[in-house]
Amino acid sequence: QKEVEQDPGPLSVPEGAIVSLNCTYSNSAFQYFMWYRQYSRKGPELLMYTYSSGNKEDGRFTAQVDKSSKYISLFIRDSQPSDSATYLCAMSADYQLIWGAGTKLIIKP
């Protein structure tokens, strides 16, 4: 079993829809939870960074962490075609990031 599980997709939704992306994990020592966006042939770009449990909102993006269920989510409201990318979750107990496989998201105009 991988430490971090993430459905690779692709996930295809119409423009304007609310998108929900998820990761589950097995290591209860993880404290830092991140979501990265990666466009094709580019390096990852940090979207959201959360320490421990709770919610964090930034514009159209909301990150949720449920440590009791070992489950994290990223919600994208009012999705745009420019949001089409691969979204990777990453988490850490110290400084080494453990990555999910990434979910390819396609927003259809």
Place this chain on the structure above:
Amino acid sequence: GAVVSQHPSWVICKSGTSVKIECRSLDFQATTMFWYRQFPKQSLMLMATSNEGSKATYEQGVEKDKFLINHASLTLSTLTVTSAHPEDSSFYICSAREDAGGGMGEQFFGPGTRLTVL
């Protein structure tokens, strides 16, 4: 925000040659830099962690004699793929950590270098 650059962005080389990739933190000092490789449609795989002025720590299964890492200054790390072969063709990404006093410093990623070995 902090910027990390990589050079070159794309390189094609013949089998058996060596290729050097540079990773620079442009506006901050990076005590720690990380090197990842990513195959198509797969996630990032950590190859090694390098701290300025000391030897890199390689992940299990990564050949240290093949992937030479040098972190000579707080703003520059290099990855040299020695005697490259077609199976080394991949997307190589570096990241740099700006330490945040004992906690986990945020990692900033470079744009990646696409290596194609013929």
